[in-house]
Amino acid sequence: MRNNKVNPEETREKLRQEELKNPSSSVQGSNLSDLVGGFSWKATGILLLVIVLGFIVYAVFFR
Known part of the structure; x- marks a missing residue:
């Protein structure tokens, strides 16, 4: 059986998905954390x- 504990990666992904559904809640849009998430x-x-x-x-080459 699966453990009832949710790991941090799943929590972050769930929050990110919710934010993508409601983009007005995001003040700055995409950032580095979205890229490397x-x-x-x-x-x-x-x-x-x-x-x-x-x-x-x-x-080295363009100076």
């Missing part, structure tokens, strides 16, 4: 690594 910690780390490497490549 569905990612695992590894995917989030890879995304940050790609962003940092992109800035480094830009700084």
Whole structure:
């Protein structure tokens, strides 16, 4: 049987779905937490690594 406890990920996803149904409750719209909300910690780390490497490549080649 499934445990009656709800984990934090399920709670966050439920709140996010409710907010998507009623977008006027969201003051700022989408943000970084929406982007990485569905990612695992590894995917989030890879995304940050790609962003940092992109800035480094830009700084080296376009200055």
